[in-house]
Amino acid sequence: MKSYLPKIISRGHPSTIMSYWAPVIAIFLTLLTGSIIFSFMGFNPLFALHTFFISPISTSYGISELFLKATPLALIGVGLAFCFKNNIYNIGAEGQLTMGAIFGGGIGILFSSLDVNGFWVLPIVILFGAIGGAFWALIPAILKIKFNTNEILTSLMLVYIAALILDYLVVGPWRDPQGYSFPKTRPFNESSRMPLLFEGLRIHFGLILTIISILVSWFIFSKTILGYQLKVSGLSPKASKFAGFSQNSLVVLTFIICGSFAGIAGVGEVTGPIGLIYRDISPNYGFTAIIVAFLGRLHPIGIIFSSLIIALTYLGAEDAQLFMQVPQAVGFVFQGLVLFYLLGADLLINYKITFNKKEIYEF
C-alpha cells in the first residue's frame, strides 16, 4: 500500500525558526487571499494591493499617519503581551483604553476649563490615564483571583460598560456648553495636549512613550525575574507553584501593567490627534492590538513590526474607500485574515508536513 497523501507529524520540539517564519507565511497568504477577493470584486489585484498597501505610505504625511496609528496599537499590544505570556486572556483592552481616556482626559478638561497651565499638567494627565486603565483592568483581575471568574468574559463585558460611561459623560455632564449640543467635550488647552514631534505632521509625544515602554518591557521580559515568572507561570502553573511564585500577584500585576498601557494609549488618542473627548475615540485599537500582540509573537521587537503592518491595514482601508469605493470594513477583513492564517501557520511550529512517498505498510 502506498500513501501519497501529505502527513502531519510532530517535530518533537517546537521549532524556533518556524516561530519567526509563521508571521511571514501568514502575511503572504493574507496578501494572496486579499488579491483573490479584490479580483472577484472586479479590481485589478495589483492595483488594489498598491492602493491598499503602497500608496498610503508614499508620502511623509502617510508615514507619519502610519506611526500615529501604530502608536496605540504597539503600546496596547506590548501591554497585552504581559497578560498573554502569563496565560491571562485580557481581551478588554478597548475598555481600559476608554477608561484611560476618561480619567486622563477628564483631568485634562478640568485643567483646561479652570485655565490652569504648566509643564506639569501633561504628566498628571498621562498618569491619570494610566490609573484609569489600570483601575478598569483591576476589576477582572480581582474577580478572577477572588471568585475564579473567566477573565475573557469579564474583561470583554467591561468594554461595553466603559463605552456607555463615556457616552453618558459626553452627552451629559461633560458636554461642551458651546458645542451646539454635539456629544463632545470642550477642547483641551495646549498644556494638556501631547506635543507634536514635527510641524505639520500628526505624530506626537505618545510615540516616544510607546518606544520607551517597549524597551522597558523587552528588558523585563528577557532580563528580570519578573519576566521569568511570567514565562514559567504561562508554560506551567504547577511549576510556578513549585518555584513559589504567587499566581495571584502575577495576575494582578499583569492586568495592571496592561491596563495602564492601554490607558496611556487612550490618553494619547484624546490629547493627541483628537484634542477633545467624544464618542468614537478609538477604531477598535484595543481589540486589534490582540492581533498585533500575537503577530509580533508577544515579543516587544516583533510587536513594533506587527503594529506597523496592522496600522497599514487601517490606512489602506481609508484609501481603498476613497479611491476604490469599497467599504472601509475591508481593513477588518485583512486583520481577520492575518490572524486566521497566523493561527494556521502556528501549527508548523510544532508539526511538519511530509510528503511520504515510501511504502509505509505492507502485508
Add this chain to the structure above:
Amino acid sequence: MNNIIEIKKLSKSFPGTLANDNISFNIKNNSVHAILGENGAGKSTLVKILYGILEPDNGTILLNNKNFAVKSPSESRNLGIGMVFQHFSLFDSLTVAENLVLGLDENISFSKLKEQVESISLKYELPLDYDAPITNLSAGEKQRVEIVRILLQNPKVLIMDEPTSVLTPQEVDKLFVTLRKLINDDKTILYITHKLEEVKKICDEVTIMRNGKIIETCNAKNEDVKSLASKMLGKKLPEIEKSKINSDNKKTVFEVNNLDLKYNDPFLVDLNNISFKVREGEIFGIAGIAGNGQSEIMNILTGEEIIKKKSAIKCFGTDIGNLGPKKRREMSIAFVPEDRLGHSAIPQLSLLDNVLLSQFKGNQFSKFGVINKNEIKEKTIEIIKNFNVVTTGYNSFAGSLSGGNLQKFVIGREILSNPKILIISHPTWGIDAGAELFIRQSLINLAKKGTAIIVISQDIDELLEITDRISVIYKGNLSDPLDTKNISLEKLGLLMGGKF
C-alpha cells in the same frame, strides 16, 4: 504446542527513536508469555501495535497463521485480542456496572450483563461489587473491573501491561490465581513487565527487549533472576553502597504533628491525624499504593498547599505550616515532586532556565530582580558535570533529555543547594536502571552528610534499599514507622492493604 501469534520483522519508528527494530518472535498458544524490558525498551510500542493503537512501519503479524493487520482496537477485540492497560480507563463517577456496559461493543441489557459478569467472576475468582462507584474501589478492585470488562468479549489473547505496578503483594497473589485459571481455560496471556521475580513466578516463556531490539526469547524455567537481569540491562550493575551512619541518637530536625485535613472532595484523599519525625542523616520512607494521600501530603510538605495550623509542620523547632515553597527553601528545605515534566522542571525551557526554578538562600542568581546569567550558567554546568547528565549542553531544552537524565538534573539541582532537609516523591519513577542506581546512591551519600531525607515512593524495593525507617500510608492514615532492617514483606503488604 502451536503458536497463536507470530511476529515477523516488525519495525516502528518515532521522530528521533527506533522504538521497535526488526522484531521477530512467536507466542505459544495457551501460555503466559512475558515481555521483559526496562522503561523505554519498546515494550509498550509493541503491544500497542498488537492492539491496533499504532500501525507498524514494516513487518507482519500472524494470528493463528492468518495475516493480522488491524487499524483500531475494536478490530483487534473482534479478532480475539483484549488488553488491560497499566493506567485504568474507567469513569470514576460511574458504577462498576455502568463502566462494564460502556466497554461493550454491542447492546446488552443490565440483567443479562449481570448474569455474564457473575459467571465470569465465579469462574476466574474475580469478585466484584456490581453497584459500587469506581471512586470507592481500591486499585486491585479497579483492575478486576478492567479484566472482567475484557473477558466479557471472550478474547483468546489477553495483553496485560505492567499489571502489578499498583497492587499490594497480597493483591498480586490474587491476580496470579486468576491468571492461572485463565490459562486452564485455554487463554493465552502476554505479560508486559520489568519485574524479574514475576517472570520467574508466573511466566512460561520470556522475550527480553532492550533498546527496541529483541535480545532473546527463552524458557523462563531455565533462567534465574540474575541471568534475566543481565540480559535485560545488557551489563552488570554495581551494587549500591550502603554504609550508613547510625542516626538513632541524632536530633529530630523535621516533624509533622497531627496533620488533619478534610478536603470535602471525592477526588482528593483526606489526611487523618498524620504524625512523623525525621532525624538528622536519616532517610525516612513513606510507602503505599498510589492514590492513598501521597500527592496531598507532598503538596503540604512542599508548601504548595499552605495549611492554617502552622504548628502541624515543624522544622528545626520552627512552625512552617503556613510558609510557601520560597520561604521553606530559605530554611534549606529542598523538594523534588514526582512529575518532572511540568512540575519540578519545564520541558519547553532550557536547562539554564530550569535551574532558576528553585532558588535557595545564598545563591547569586539575581540582584534587585535582574537575572545574573553567568552565575546560573556556572551552576548549570556544575550540575551537569557532578550528576552525569547526558545532554548536548546547558542550552538544550529540558524536554530533550531522557527521563533518567532529566531526573538526575532535577535532583542534582536540589542536592547541590546543600539542603538540610530533602523531600522527594517517587525519585526513580520511569527511568532506566543506571540512573536509578545513581540517584539512590546520591540520596544515600547526601544522608551521610547529615541531611534528613523524606522519600515518598510506591516502589517497595527502592524503599527497602535506601531507607532507615518506613511508614505506610493508607487512605490518608499513616502507620507507625518500622525499622527497615527488621521489616518483613508480609507485614508491609498488610499495612499497604490498610491492616494497621
